[in-house]
Amino acid sequence: MRIYDIESPKQIKNMSIPQLVELSNDIRSFLINSISKTGGHLSSNLGVVELSIAMHYVFDAPNDKLIFDVGHQCYTHKILTGRSRQFTTLRKKDGLSGYQKRSESIYDCWEAGHSSTSLSAALGYAIARDIKKENYEVVALIGDGALSGGMAMEALNDIGSKQKKMIIIFNDNNMSISRNHGGIEQRITSVRSSQIYRGIKHDIKSNLQTNKVGTSILNAMTSVRDIVKHDIINAGLFQDFNLDYIGPVDGHNISDLIKVLNTAKEHDGPIVVHVLTKKGKGYPYAEKDKVGKWHGVSPFDIETGRSLMKLPNDELTWSEIISRTLMDLARKDKNIVAITPAMAQGSKLLDFEKTYPNRFFDCGIAEQHAITMACGMAAGGLKPFVSVYSSFLQRAYDQINHDMARMDLPVVVGIDRAGLVGDDGDTHQGVFDISMLRSIPNLILSQPHDAKEAQNLLYTAFVSQKPFCIRYPRGNVHYDKVDQYELIPIGSWTRYDVGDKPICIVISYGYDVDNVIHKAKENNISMIVINARFFKPIDTIMINELCSYDLPIYVYETDCKIGSLSSAILEYINTQKHILNTIGIEDHFVNHGSIRTLRIQEHIDTQSLFKEIIEND
Known part of the structure; x- marks a missing residue:
């Protein structure tokens, strides 16, 4: 079957196993070719081709609910639901989303740009189905890395308690974005190696089901089976949550997958189907990747594996600038440590890990834990730096508020990918952190406008011994290493006069400060440009001075307006002019x-x- 001819998963229902295998090979080639041109999430999707085909073969979407965790591994699902012709528009404006999107297709029943939500959503669907007396299957596909998220553990606990009929497909590829860390991974490893149990179970059933006596003996051996299952393979990770378990099964053997999924479909209550897959399967560069380089990619050359996107020689990404500065500061101060919730590759912390392995901590996909662990480190006398993407930081709001700021602990948080990130869409746009954090007492929130200021802000953050957040965007900027670090006065802004007789004042932050200055010079417009490098506290002395000029003031920001820099300025101006009398804490x-x-x-x-x-x- 030609991939472009697929309009519905019903078209694969009558295909033979050899035909399905051929289809999986075609889809894998299609994905490699398509993503090499558009960019996107490669490794995770190459790993679940056969599994996605088996899911649509066994289950009846959209009536049955198929939930992908994380949503970026749904590319094969999109192909099988008639969206292959749109792959040239992947992650482009008005094009195909890189995640499940409810508005895009009736087959997309859930949206997720972050991990560990599928199990809670699936249980919610199952409860709704039973209360409304409807009839459909609920299937949640969750990766091994996502189980390190506390939300997934909470859901497993509740699923085991409520015992609703649902299927959890545990996609075990021994990696999340990069390699996994922690105790859960150790438990998974014991389950993963359960060849002894599978052999015993198969042999017992084959031998005893041949006659009536044997069948009676088999029925009486339930307790023995459970003992073997628990003691030999130590499948306690799921058994402790009161969940039945099948597996492991080869995630690239379509025949086996179909048999196991059909068995799970007949099961009454929650059941875990353990599937072993290879992340990046079918593309050698992705298969060998152990650090997450091929997790999300820009356009690349298929033959060489080289990215087609190259930075100018004198530029670095903001993440790399922060990482290099962190390493330099850590060389001089042995109390500085680095923490990441499974984003070492994206946050450019792999060199830090290599240089200071005993001072680097990857805690898995667990932002809440990362922040509170950092707070404990700070209370113990260390100087922790936590790198978190802006769109994921919202998961740790409580910890930043309650643990970090309320106790006034000196933790430095690098808010990576702040602002618009583009291709990954609404689940990843980092435009809410300013408004989210501005209301928290004791907290310092800043953003550098160039590489020099980025280096000095990170230095200032460690010296300040305060809860300190530095946000920086996706992208790159001209880089020169500073000869000597300079302390930046907390809450201070800087001013740039363009021309002789300014007609207005523009207050901005980040690299847009330089963009505004350049544009003003280019158009021969005189103005005062302010680098508002602190969102909290703000420079009230400069605001008073600017207001005295009787010039129009523009606050130019590229993040959410509600609770933004402009809100902070208006709040302060209002206290001076009493336009609006406000009463509150x-x-x-x-x-x-x-x-x-x-x-x-x-x-x-x-x-x-x-x-x-x-x-x-």
């Missing part, structure tokens, strides 16, 4: 006491309100 944490006492203390009781009304009348 100021920028600090409120200690314990009765509610009545605290409302009086914070001047948010009705008596304080009316006192202000009378005084301002």
Whole structure:
């Protein structure tokens, strides 16, 4: 079958196993060729081609709900549901999303740009199905790396308790984005090597099902089977959650996959199907990758594996600049450590790991844990740096608020991929961290406008001994290593005068500061350009000065407006001009006491309100 002729998964239902194998080979070649031109998530999709085909062969989507965790491994699913002709538009404006997208297809029942959500969503679907007395299967495909996310563990606990009929396909490729870390991985390894159990189980069933006596003996051996299952293969990872288990099964053997999935389909209650796959299968460069280089790729040359996107010789990515600076500072200070929640490759921390292996900590896909662990390190006298993508940082909001800022612990957080990231879409746009963090007391939030400022901000962050966040975007910038680090006054902005008689003031941040200056010079427009390198605290002295000029002020920012830099400026200006009288809790944490006492203390009781009304009348 030609890939472009596939419009529905129903078209593969009557195909033979050899035909399905041929289809899997065609899809794998299609993916390599297509992604080499558009970029996208390569390794994860090459690893689940046969598994995706088997899922659509056995189950009846869109009636049956197929949930992919993480959503970026759904490319074969998209091909089988009639979207192959759109792959030239993958991750482009108005084109095919790189993830499941509910608005894109009725076959996409769930959206996820981050890991560990599938099991909770699947249980929710199963509960809704049973309450509404509907009839469909719920299937969650989750990777081994995603099990390091606390949300997945919480879901497994609840699934085992509620015992709803659902199928968990555990895609075990011994990698998440890069290699896995931690105790869960060790438990998975013991389950992965369960050849002894599989042999025993097969031999017992084959020998005893040949006659009535044997069948009776087999039925009486349930407890023995369970003992063998638990003691020989130590499948406690799932058994401890009260989940039945099948596997492991070869994730690239379509015949075996179909048999096992059909068995799971007949099972009453939750069941785990353990599938062994090879990430990057079919493309040698991706198969050999152990650090996540081929997880998400830009356009590349298929023959050589070389990226077609090259940086100018004098430029580095912002992530690389931060990483190099971190390594330089760590060379001089042995208390500096680095932490990543499974993003060592993307955050350019692999060199740090190689140079300082005992001071590097990859905690898996667990942003919450990463932040609180860093807080414990800080309380113990270390100087931790945590690198987290902006779009994933929201998962650790509670930890930043409650553990890091409330205890005023000196943790430095590098907010990578801040701002628009483009291709990965709405699940990954890092435009909310400013508004999310600005309301948290004790926290310093900043962004450099060039490489020099990035180096000095990171140096300042460690010296400050405060909860300090530095955001930086995806992309690259001209780089020169600073000769000597300089302390940047906390909350200070810098000013650039373009021309002689300014007609306006533009306040911006990040690399857009230089863009505005360049554009103003190019168009011969005189203006004052402000580098607002701190979102919290802001430079109130400079704001007062700017307001005295009686010039129009433009706040030019490329992140969410609500709660943004402009909001911070307006809030401050309002306190000076009293355009709007505001009553609320100021920028600090409120200690314990009765509610009545605290409302009086914070001047948010009705008596304080009316006192202000009378005084301002």
